[in-house]
Amino acid sequence: GAVVSQHPSRVICKSGTSVKIECRSLDFQATTMFWYRQFPKQSLMLMATSNEGSKATYEQGVEKDKFLINHASLTLSTLTVTSAHPEDSSFYICSASPSLTDYGYTFGSGTRLTVV
């Protein structure tokens, strides 16, 4: 149980375009999902907390207008990288849990974004 599906796994886009990444909880409902980015050989950096039916909470330094998060249902959250630039190239990962307090978090398989 506790499967999180993330698509696409890899995407290459041109500078200035937008990319949408989907994160789905397949066998549980997730009122909260988390979006991370990770640079090579570094730890995960939390970008935002996605809450179903309400606005996402962004971490300090993360541009909310650039990284648009939509959590329209209990099983789907999307991250849209708008007007992408090469410095946005990174590994983006979502995570969720059936229970926020007594269970490990399940991660999507991640999306490798390359902006050229």
Added chain:
Amino acid sequence: GQSLEQPSEVTAVEGAIVQINCTYQTSGFYGLSWYQQHDGGAPTFLSYNALDGLEETGRFSSFLSRSDSYGYLLLQELQMKDSASYFCAGLMDSNYQLIWGAGTKLIIKP
């Protein structure tokens, strides 16, 4: 501030036992989690300690001592496939976010 510290790299021999330590300076957290991440992959949940003591899951065990602000992950009967990065992460009780350590790269030699 809140932080978790763990060694950057640990080397062990196949079939041996290895312990990865995690010390933290934080308050207000539900428990300590451990995740494994292979190169190019996403983190995979290994273990979670909400209470002090030892949690055993197959070849992996995790320990937590809140009074010492310390935890560790113990890997037994090491296999080459265990070569990966291991992260400790504290689950915060204020917002259910995970505060991550920098990760420990485990190198296993034959």
